[in-house]
Amino acid sequence: MNINARLRLKLLAGAAFFALVGCGRGKELPLSSAAVVPLLPPSPSPPTAADGALKGQYESNFLVGAAIGLAQKIQAETEDADILVKQFSSITAENIMKPQSLSPAEGVYNFADADALVNFSEANGIAIRGHTLLWHRQTPDYFFQGTPIEVKDRLQKYITDVVTHFKGKVYAWDVVNEVVTDNGSDITAPYRNSRWYQAAGNSKDYIDWAFEAARAADPDTKLFLNDYNTETSGKRTRLLAVVKDLIDRGIPIDGVGHQHHLQLSSNVDQALKAIDDVDALFSGLINHITELDISVYSDPGECFSSGENCATSYGDNVPESVINDQAQMYRDLFTGFAARPSVKSVSLWGLTDDASWLNGFPVERPNYPLLYDKDRKVKKAFQAVSDLNFVI
Ligand code: G3I
Numbered sequence: 008m009n010i011n012a013r014l015r016l017k018l019l020a021g022a023a024f025f026a027l028v029g030c031g032r033g034k035e036l037p038l039s040s041a042a043v044v045p046l047l048p049p050s051p052s053p054p055t056a057a058d059g060a061l062k063g064q065y066e067s068n069f070l071v072g073a074a075i076g077l078a079q080k081i082q083a084e085t086e087d088a089d090i091l092v093k094q095f096s097s098i099t100a101e102n103i104m105k106p107q108s109l110s111p112a113e114g115v116y117n118f119a120d121a122d123a124l125v126n127f128s129e130a131n132g133i134a135i136r137g138h139t140l141l142w143h144r145q146t147p148d149y150f151f152q153g154t155p156i157e158v159k160d161r162l163q164k165y166i167t168d169v170v171t172h173f174k175g176k177v178y179a180w181d182v183v184n185e186v187v188t189d190n191g192s193d194i195t196a197p198y199r200n201s202r203w204y205q206a207a208g209n210s211k212d213y214i215d216w217a218f219e220a221a222r223a224a225d226p227d228t229k230l231f232l233n234d235y236n237t238e239t240s241g242k243r244t245r246l247l248a249v250v251k252d253l254i255d256r257g258i259p260i261d262g263v264g265h266q267h268h269l270q271l272s273s274n275v276d277q278a279l280k281a282i283d284d285v286d287a288l289f290s291g292l293i294n295h296i297t298e299l300d301i302s303v304y305s306d307p308g309e310c311f312s313s314g315e316n317c318a319t320s321y322g323d324n325v326p327e328s329v330i331n332d333q334a335q336m337y338r339d340l341f342t343g344f345a346a347r348p349s350v351k352s353v354s355l356w357g358l359t360d361d362a363s364w365l366n367g368f369p370v371e372r373p374n375y376p377l378l379y380d381k382d383r384k385v386k387k388a389f390q391a392v393s394d395l396n397f398v399i
Contacts, residue, residue, distance in 0.1 A: 059094065068348075070351065070354075071096055072096070073091065073095050075098055076101055077123070077124075097136055099137075100137075101138075104121050137177040137181065138181045140170070140180055141183045151206040162213065177225075183217050186201070191245065197246070197249050229261040231260070237265045238274065238281055247288055250263060264296075266297050269340075279340070298354065301333050303325055304372070314369060322373065333387070361381035
């Protein structure tokens with residue numbers, strides 16, 4: 008049975024169940040029928056959302072996306088499928104379109120999981136964002152072996168094969184991910200001194216190779232350079248230098264992906280300035296927000312670099328004030344994105360809090376960074392962005 012059919016079956020079963028319970032409350036039911044209706048405990052009336060409230064709110068501005076895992080798991084967890092279908096217009100594969108998943112050995116391709124995700128999306132009219140063709144993590148060692156020419160040929164064959172496989176199905180690709188250095192005094196600045204940089208003969212050439220192969224394989228999909236911390240001025244300056252260099256040399260790039268992994272102490276104005284700076288320098292480039300989440304902890308820099316001085320865990324009890332602040336921050340961001348026409352896609356990095364990577368990063372600690380809680384109920388953050396009249 009396909010996902011649509013399962014979903015429909017579940018909704019029908021749910022409708023039948025509620026009809027039954029509703030009938031049980033009807034005075035005109037004969038006593039014998041009423042007697043078979045089980046008595047239910049009073050429901051706490053959990054927050055729910057009108058169908059399409061989220062994607063509908065931004066329909067004329069941008070796609071609203073979420074990163075998810077296996078389609079098979081979504082299929083089994085029908086509540087997740089239901090949420091995706093009703094509230095989201097874009098999906099990103101959190102891991103299964105990365106090189107480690109798609110090609111664990113040279114010349115060997117494993118498209119099954121990614122194809123299942125594409126099938127789920129196509130069956131439900133949801134667009135697919137591709138993540139990622141090149142990264143220095145989650146990439147098998149074989150990619151980095153040999154001379155720069157061998158590395159180039161192998162990378163270009165991989166990108167050609169993958170982009171061709173998904174041609175017409177993926178509306179945008181993160182062609183290169185996190186190629187900008189965090190260290191402004193790095194001699195390779197603005198480039199990250201990564202395995203890719205080294206394998207290309209201590210050069211940035213691999214970035215060109217990746218974009219050129221992607222464009223040749225699919226002239227219609229949008230090509231992105233994706234990175235984190237564009238809300239900080241130093242990283243942003245280096246990123247803009249990399250993008251400008253690509254444009255000046257005619258390398259085919261369509262847009263900048265801002266990951267926007269934020270925390271409550273992040274500066275919303277700076278997160279929006281990242282978009283304005285791209286707009287100001289390169290008219291015509293697209294901005295995507297690719298991995299948005301807001302950690303409820305405000306950690307200092309050393310927490311990320313050495314795990315020291317991280318904020319104390321809230322455990323299961325996040326203060327209401329924190330949930331409210333998070334909701335307000337989400338609203339400020341979404342409102343700012345909607346006011347900027349170059350923003351064409353905004354994706355959350357996950358669907359529900361329990362599935363977020365932030366439960367394990369920068370330290371193990373329950374986090375609550377997304378729009379849905381672990382019970383698949385909408386949080387105030389969801390209500391704040393999907394209904395601008397909602398009082399936080
Ligand atoms: O699939 C294996 C599984 O077989 C094994 O049993 C299990 C044991 O640890 O590991 C599983 O792999 C994990 C994988 O996620 C899938 O769950 C990896 O250990 C784990 O490292 C990996 O983490 C991913 C991380 O990228 C890798 O760097 C996160 O889920 C994913 O959210 C995260 O996403 C990145 C973006 O791609 C780029 N931007 C930053 C963002 C957050 O780090």
